[in-house]
Amino acid sequence: MADVKVLVLVGSLRAASINRQLAELAVEQAPDGVELRIFDRLGELPFYNEDIDTDDVAESVVALRAAAAEAAAALVVTPEYNGSIPGVLKNAIDWLSRPWGNGALKDKPLAVVGAALGQYGGVWAHDETRKSFAIxxxxxxxxxxxxxxxKTLDDKHPRENAEVAAALRDIVGKLTVEVD
Known part of the structure; x- marks a missing residue:
């Protein structure tokens, strides 16, 4: 089977964030024939502004859109900031939504996962992220x-939690099955 490329977007810019660790774990345990690529440049994107979304758009935006166009699916790994989507991730969604109705991820399968401090692990942010990407x-x-x-990770890397690792592996496998 040809490689299925999956774009991975991490909503936390912190190098040692649990969400980055989840993304790295997804990359490590990708099924055969599946390549997950983390796009590490969300912090370089200018704030979305239609006035600068021209043929001369920032190189970081060109790189994001190219990575999305090359991917067959996307996995979004995000924390919850103040009950919602981290600004850096929302900005990426705005850039990826253009050109309106024909963005680089149009009709490609996408899943949202992540971790957060609250007792629900970021459910609000994940729901908001799903909603924004769906639009x-x-x-x-x-x-x-x-x-x-x-807190369920006990300050350990997610790979040390068999249940989390298995759930993440299952999600990546099921996401790739959704690729047309």
Whole structure:
């Protein structure tokens, strides 16, 4: 089987964040024939502004859109900031939604997972992220969910939690099955 490329977007810019660790774990345990690529440049994107979304758009935006166009699916790994989506992730959604109705992720399957401090592991942010991406054009796979309360990890890497690792592996496998 040809490689299925999956774009991975991490809503936390912190190098040692639990969500980055979840994304790295997803990359490590990708099934055969599946390549997950973390896009590490969300912090470089200018705030979305239609006035600068021209043929001369910032190189970081070109790179994001190219990574999305090359991918067959997307996995979004995000924390919850103040009960909602981190600004850096919302900004990426705005850039990826353009050109309106024909963004680089249009109709591609997308799943949202992540961890957060609250007892629900970021459910509000994950729901808001799914909603925003669904409007922006990808085909959000609503059944693929993982919201990890960070306290359940006991300050350990997610790979040390067999249940979380298995759930994440299952989600990646099911996401790739959704690729047309």
């Amino acid at each position: 922006a054009g990808p085909r959000v796979v609503e059944d693929l969910k993982l919201s990890v309360p960070s």
